[in-house]
Amino acid sequence: MSKGRLEAFSDGVFAVIITIMVLELKVPHGADWEAFRSLLPVFLTYVLSYVFIGIYWSNHHHLMQVIDRVNGASLWANLFLLFWLSLVPFTTGWMGENHFAALPTAMYGGVLFMAGVAYLILEGRLLRCGNPRLAAAVGSDIKGKVSAVLYLTAIPLAFVNQLVADGIYVCVALMWLVPDRRIEKQL
Secondary structure, three states, rough: EEEEEEEHHHHHHHHHHHHHHHHHOOOOOOOOOHHHOOOHHHHHHHHHHHHHHHHHHHHHHHHHHHOOOOHHHHHHHHHHHHHHHHHHHHHHHHHHHHHOOOHHHHHHHHHHHHHHHHHHHHHHHHHOOOOOHHHHOOOOOOOHHHHHHHHHHHHHOOOOOHHHHHHHHHHHHHHHHHHOOOHHOOO
C-alpha cells in the first residue's frame, strides 16, 4: 500500500493542530508589559506545544522518507498518534489558562507521554510491514524511550512541583531539537 495518503492526511492534521493552538491565543487588553505579562503562561505553553508539534511533524516527515510500504495496522497506528497530538491544543490551553496548575500540567504530560508511546507504536507497525531502511535508521530508539520515561516521571511530579514537571517537558523538547541524523543517513 502506498504511503502518500497517510503522509498527506497527517500533514493536514499537523497544520490543523497548529492552527487551533494559535487561534486560542488571545490578544492582550492593553498595550503595556503588564497586559502581556498576564498572558505569559498561555504564551509560554503555546511556544512549548508548538515546538513539540514541530518535532513530531519533522520526525514524522523523516519517517515517511525512509519507508516504502504501509499496511492497515500502520494506518491505525498513525491515527492513534494523530489522536493524541490532537489533544495538545486542549491541554496547552488548560495548562496556560490555569498558570501551570498541577492537574493541567499532569494532563499535559499524559498527552505527551501517550503521543510518544503512539509514535513508538507507529514505528513498530512500519517495521513489521517491511521497511528495512527504517529498521537500519531507528535501531533501538533510545531517545524515544528515554522521553517516555521522562514524561512518566514528570506526571506525578506535577502534583509536587509544577515547575519541575514543566522543566522536564522543556528538557525533552530540547533533547529532540538536536537533529537526529540516523534517518537522514538512510536517504
